[in-house]
Amino acid sequence: MEQRSWWGWGRADQTLSDAECAALAAQLPGLPAEPLPVPELTRLTLALPRITPPAALAHRFSDAPLDRAAHTYGKAYRDVVRALHGDLTGAPDLVAHPRTEAEIVDVLDWAGSCGVAVVPYGAGSSVVGGVEYRPGGAGGDHRGVVSLDLTAMDRVLEVDPVSRAARIQAGARGPVLEDQLRPHGLTLRFFPQSFEYSTLGGWLATRAGGHYATLYTHIDDLVESMRVVTPVGVGESWRLPGSGAGPSPDRLFLGSEGTLGVITEAWMRLQDKPCHKASATVGFDDVTAAMEAVRAIAQSGLHPANCRLLDPGEAFLSGAARTGEAVLVVGVESAHHPVDAQLAQLLTLARDHGGTPRGSGDAGDGVDRAAEAWRSSFLRMPYVRDGLARMSAIVETFETACTWDRAAELYETVRADVGAAVEKVTGAPGIVNCRFSHVYPDGPAPYFTVVAAGRRGQELAMWDDIKVAAMETLTRLHATVTHHHAVGRDHRPGYDRQRPEPFAIALHAAKAALDPHHVLNPGVLVG
CATH class of the missing domain: 3.40.462.40 (FAD-linked oxidase, cap domain/gating helix)
Structure with a gap:
């Protein structure tokens, strides 16, 4: 991940050269002759952080320019264009790198008491404006913004070979997760295009789709149970192969895009590796x-x-x-x-x-x-x-x-x-x-x-x-x-028209109950 591009997709050393960019453009009449330069962070200006982290958690926060710039946007076209033009006005004030669930609880408690927005962040591959803060409008205004990066929580904690399942922390990227399952001869068998640059928690929070085109297409199909930190408490569903006990608690948080809580780990259904x-x-x-x-x-x-x-x-x-x-x-x-x-x-x-x-x-x-x-x-x-x-x-x-x-x-x-x-x-x-x-x-x-x-x-x-x-x-x-x-901020107008009104009322009520200070990913799914 050290070679990850802060402004564009994937690895920095895989970025197209100027000549390759010009050759592409030659196939589409009307474009400029020269590409925009690859942005150099040292030439860009970031606003000074407006907030100071609590002393007890200061060692888990970063205000380094590279960290803040890399967590400003996802990887949508409009994110790349803004970075190319040097627009980092939406940069978070701080980036938090918790290593335990208790630290996430502390971050949310502090943020709620101080009116600081918290944007949960997996590996930043969102292409719908799902990991950036936009002030005003549906997002409201906050004293500051923290990007909550979960990638330090990336372990496979338990493997149950009898039930063929594993308990996995939400910050595990695709390759990290599979590397830990390989010695057991098992695989999650979930390979989105963003596999290298996305996390289990991100997949769950966005109801992601994998490479496989039929049968188990969405991450939903592979979830056995989930553990979620909300501003009002921690919840964990039971491990079950299926249940008819009322509305599913997991379904409340699958696709919630960091607006109702922070997914910290999940028991996931595994499969034998195909041969x-x-x-x-x-x-x-x-x-x-x-x-x-x-x-x-x-x-x-x-x-x-x-x-x-x-x-x-x-x-x-x-x-x-x-x-x-x-x-x-x-x-x-x-x-x-x-x-x-x-x-x-x-x-x-x-x-x-x-x-x-x-x-x-x-x-x-x-x-x-x-x-x-x-x-x-x-x-x-x-x-x-x-x-x-x-x-x-x-x-x-x-x-x-x-x-x-x-x-x-x-x-x-x-x-x-x-x-x-x-x-x-x-x-x-x-x-x-x-x-x-x-x-x-x-x-x-x-x-x-x-x-x-x-x-x-x-x-x-x-x-x-x-x-x-x-x-x-x-x-x-x-x-x-x-x-x-996912919906993010870019699909929000269409999502508002697609969902039934009674469901919208229930979703707003869930947001108010679970996030009473309205600090979690403001502007996504609900205003």
Whole structure:
């Protein structure tokens, strides 16, 4: 983590060079010739901290410029752009690094008594404004702001091999967590794109979605019990495989995004590590036929580990296809039995809907070149996004979900509406691509990527206008405003329209009861 970029995605040594940024921009007419420079923290000005930590906890607080800058924003496009332009006006006054649950209790007690906002922070990979403080409006105003970084609490505390579960601290990042489970032959099997740069607590607080496209797609499915520190007390649910005892206490905090309490640890359901794997890609001349194939697969009960449908634009952009076809990437795995027969059944379903399975590549080594191209592009895309941001391109990704009966309409409507908004805002057509990131028996989760030429200095205003258009379209179609990226501050307007009013009343009441001084992540989920 020492090489983590404070302003952009991932590792600092993976940042695109100036030449790579310019080469990207050359493919999108209307962009500047030179990229914005990588920001140097020594040249930026941070306001002096407005608050002083309590003496007993001072050793757990930091006011170092690098620490404060790195905790100012998440990693959304608008976060990267603000950092590139040297805007750190929202930097927290202090960063707290607790090592025990008792220290979290003390921090919350102090913050509540002093009117200091506390923003729980995992590893900072939020792309929806979920880990920054915005004064005024729904967030209110506070004497100061503390970013509560939980990554020092990163241990697997217990492993129960009989029940196949583990008690894990919330600050454990993906690789740290898996390293500790590996000697037991077990895995959480939860691998979001942000795996290296996100934590268990962050996954739970945002109801994150992992890489696996069917069956256990969300972290919700893997939770056995949780322990949460709130400003009014500590709560822990019982370890149970299932329960019908009233509303679930875990469900109150899953997806609460740090507004109701701080998740400190959880018992998580584990799995044996897979040892049998197989994958393939399938080409489709018609994207609607491809959607029908994916629906048949999702409803077959075969539960592939991977089932990503890339529309023609997404397939071309990732290098998975060069001929204007849609591409289905499908994969299966098991810890207990060979999977070749399962893959063959999936490919038969794809053929029945007009798909053409790909060969093993020109090298004849069994490697599916299209699948490898997509995987490489998938992992590299956040760095490409940062490179485009340095060239003042507008880059946005947003995901949703709907039922199958509305999937084709949603796909066409979103591409048309957002495409029209892009052209209105920027004055030129942009790129609006889509992939199905997750699929369920009753519907898909379409994930859209938007790329357009922006104007230097106006990137955020242009991004905001396009974002509003996308949210309005999703709301009109009754598709969720987020499938796995969370609500944060950026999706709050759409979330307010999506949730039923009686539930909003109950959520406000829960906030008032659990956080009476309104210090936990103000402005997220409730005002």
